[in-house]
Amino acid sequence: MVRLINNGIFLIQGKQALEVKDTNVLCDLAGQPVQPDQLPQEVILDRQSAQQNTMAYQILSRHNTSGTMEHLKIRFDALTSHDITYVGIVQTARASGLKEFPIPYVLTNCHNSLSAVGGTINEDDHVFGLSAAQxxxxxxxxAHQAVIHQYMREMMTGGGKMLLGSDSHTRYGAFGTMGVGEGGPxxxxxxxxxxxxxxxxxxxxxxLEGKPQPGVGPQxxxxxxxxxxxxxxxVKNKVMEFVGPGIANLSVDFRSGIDVMTTETTCLSSIWVTDDQVKKYMEIHxxxxxxxxxxxxxxxxxxxMVHVDLSKIKPMIAMPFHPSNAFTIEELNQNPYDILKQVEEEGRKQLANPKINFNLTDRIKNGRLFVDQAIVAGCAGGSYQNIMDVATIVDSQSVGSDYLSFSVYxxxxxxYYELIKRGAIGKLMQAGALIKTAFCGPCFGAGDVPANGQLSIRHTTxxxxxxxxSKPGDLQISSVALMDARSIAATVINGGRLTPATEIEYTPADxxxxxxxxxxxKRVYQGFGQAKPETELKFGPNIADWPKMITLPENVLLKFAAxxxxxxxxxxxxxxxxxxSSYRSNPLRLAExxxxRKEPLYVSRAKAVHALEKERQGIQSGQKDLSGITGELRATAEKMLQAxxxxxxxxxxLANTGIGTVIYAVKPGDGSAREQAASCQRVLGGMANIAQEYATKRYRSNLINWGMLPFTWDYDADITFQVDDYIFIPGIRQSILNEDEFITGQLVTAAGVKEMKLxxxxxxxxxREIILKGSLINYYAAN
Incomplete structure (x- = not known):
């Protein structure tokens, strides 16, 4: 089904793949040796020149401004953001001297579009966004016109382009466009x-080779x-390059449905071979x-290489709590109790709250898993072809009048218009499905929240x-399993009994x-190249500027807050x-x-430390007398002396040592590109993260852009971190200036002081300059 080849690969004329074994023997995908004289005469197997023949190299080289391909400095063709991120981006750029958008920048409104929380604040953001575009x-x-990535597919992609988005699922490889998802900075x-x-x-x-069997979809x-x-x-932080004869057997919608999910592999970007099907898509639009x-x-x-035989792919289900926790529906149906028991055990460890009753085995009835909710939505599920196939499957069937619900976005x-024309919406409505507008809410918890204890199956990301x-702090728990739209529809017509679409008969839609x-x-504002600088930005009461962030001190004392x-x-x-997400235009409000949901006491701990740093700054600025060094501030300073x-x-x-907080996590940052994962720590006085590794480049970049130190640490069994421990790092500013890679710190615990290497x-x-200045905002203000 899927096989990994961890050796070099030569791809000949786009179809023949040859694996380079350790002994430099060439083998085909079946493992059979291939002699060079068996190849066409024009084929020269030179690794260096062949590396430059990948699609990724060709596109990156055209967008690189550094003069060397070893260290890239990329300029993109267009940008895109949604209404969780664009306010902060515009505010940051505005504070840094922005006069006009130099390239097309698409502001979409598909995340906070319900305007359901916080009074007017969501719609206030939309008004701000339109005024910024003007x-x-x-x-x-x-709002409701399109989810961010569907608009970009339809209107902004192009062969050989590069697009940057402040959403992690910025993936347009199926259109010959390299999309990269990053934090707002x-x-x-x-x-x-x-x-x-x-x-x-x-x-x-x-x-890719072969052809998917009927009932198998892109998810x-x-x-x-x-x-x-x-x-x-x-494929972590690499480019996934889709090649092979199987691509011709996939529609553009099908390709795009696979492509958008590459984010969940932690790759950097993706790119596909284009053909007449992509050309037709562009012409249609x-x-x-x-x-x-x-x-x-x-x-x-x-x-x-990842070798995928499409003909052997079976309907899949990704159980809580990650898209990689996947099984074939067939194997889950054959052994539901043991598999779900294992999922429960791992899930309870991850939730780390014994009061939460996370239970999936109670959903088993007569040996089969039953679900409570079904959703097809967003950039992954809401495509024309997916919904047409769903309509075909549920035609003349019924969702039923029990607890099961089914929503389609x-x-x-x-x-939506074309689905109405083709009669698909009528079929869905007649079956009892709820039809909703373009909205990303089900992907991130802002729409269709299940009831406590329920299991939802979703074609989302x-x-x-x-x-x-759900809110674990309130002892709420519900969960999501990811599936393809076709198997979701098959499950719905079977009353919620988990059913792969390969077990039903239907005719795939055109x-x-x-x-x-x-x-x-008639609705989208097209203002690129037509800036109106006299336009006033429209600020709602929840839209706030970033608080001041200090430059990196000579030394730092960091308290573990999580x-x-x-x-x-x-x-x-x-x-x-x-x-x-409704509060993401207000940095301090969001930071609360x-x-x-993981460490409820973090905010109060961080605030307490941040208050000490503000007190320290007050003394250094002369606003407070030295006699004010008492209580907790003095006790904290004594930790420095101990180290x-x-x-x-x-x-x-206290004169040259900043006081801040640090988070330790084994592998932080998987998932969204949202910068707020870092900026919220920063506005609460966070100065660093310590990790064994960072799950994604974009999270590490977010830390840096918010002036935080992205330390890594080689696990040492003799050293343990606990909340309220301290780490003192002398000369950190000079270490940054010296470009030091290894940093010595003193870990201060109740047991004493121990040296450690970061x-x-x-x-x-x-x-380096951004970290020294304390944030990207400070960096631009100084330049």
Missing amino acids: KYGGIFVP ELVKQLLQKTYDIKYPGVVAIY DVALAIIRAVFNNGF GRGEAYAKVEPGNVAYYDG PASQPI RNFPNREG ADYEFNADIYA VVHDPVTTTDELIPSGET FTLS DPALGNVENA QLNPLTQDE
Whole structure:
């Protein structure tokens, strides 16, 4: 079904894959040796030149401004954000001197579009977004018109382009476009005509062959790949390059449905071969000129391969709490009790709250798993072809009048319009499905929250803990399993009994459709190149500026405010999604939710430490007398002296040492690109993270852009971290200036002081400057 090849791969003429064994023997995908004289005469197997023949290399080189492909400085063709992130991005860029958007910037409104929490604050953000598009020359897509990625697919993709989005699922590879999802500060850099700086990434071929069997959809293929590559980091921070003869057997919607889920592998980006099907898609959308043939050169070299036989993919289900926790529906149905028992045990460890009754085995009836809710939505599920197939399956059937509910969200108004024309909406409604507008809420807990204890099956992107909207602090728990739309429909017509779509008979829908361009033409504000600087930005009462952040002191004393030993910590656990998203235009208000579902005492601990730092700053600025060094501040200064007696006295210790908090997590940052996972720590006085590794590049970048130290640490069994321990790091500012990679700190615990080594993986010159200045905002203000 899916096989990983962890050796170099030569791809010949886009189809023949040859594995380079350790002995430099070439083998085909069946493992049979291939002699060079068996290859066409024009084929030259030179690794260095073949590396430059990948699609990724070709596109990256055209967008690189550094002059060397070893260290890339990328400028993108267009940007996109939704209404959770664009206010902060515009505010940051505005504070840094923004006058006009230099490239197309699409502001969509698909996350806070219900305006259901916090009074007027969500719609206030939308008004701000439109005024920003008018003032700076942007593109504004009103609420319910389209989810962010569907609009970009329909209107902004193009062969060989690169697009940057402040949403982790910025993936448009199926259209020959490299999409990258990053935190908001990286978009700010582009708006200020700076660059996206990375080392040249590894490139892994995703070789598709065969044809999916009826009933198998894009989510099934995606989950099978994610299961194979997530835990071992096979494609982490690399580019996934989709090649092979199987691509021709997939519609553009099908390809895009696989592609958007590549985010869950922790890859950097993705790119696919384009063909006449992609050309037709562009023409249907009135953008035929945007099509370009994208394909590898005659001989391309890859760092590894994921070999996918599409004909052997079976309907999949990803159980809580990660898309990689996937099984075939067939194996789950054959052994539901043992598998669900295992899922429960792992889930309870992750939830880490014995009061929460996380139970899935109680959903087993007569040996089969039953579900309570079904949803097809968003950038992954809400495509035209997915919903057409769902309508075909449920036609003349019934959702029923019991607890089971079924909701369908077309990903854009043009898709919705075409589904009405084709009669699909009528079929769905007659079966009892609820049809809703383009909205990402079910993906992150802002819509269709299940009842306590219920299990929801969804064709959406993620099923992290509480991402469906439940609140463990209130002892609420519900959970999500990810499935393809076709098997969701098959399950619905069987009364909620888990059913793979391969077990039912239906005729797959025609993938072609017409695109009604008037829908966008009459509602979307197209302002690129037409900035109106006289326009006033419209601020609602919840839209607040960023608080002041200090430059990095000479030394730092960091108090552990949270210690998380889970194998992976998601951005949803660092800053919860759902209703909290309504406060993302107010940094201090949002920060109140930091780690609230994982470590409820974090905020109060961080605030207490931050108050000491403010008191220290007051003394240094002369606002407070030295005689004020009493109580907790004095006790904290004495921790510094305990770590480094050479500081001499309390006054000297406080003079050059900043006091902040640090979070330790084994592998933080999986999931969303949202910068708030880092910025919320920062506005509460966070100065660093310590991790064994970072789950994604984008989370580490967010830490840096908010002036936080992204330490890594090689696990040492002799050293343990606990909440309220301290780590003193002398000379940290000089270490950054010296470009030191290894940093010595003093761990101060109740048992005494112990030296430990931390690591700062190589930082670019700009990254060092940002950390020294205390944040990207400070960096731009100083420059």
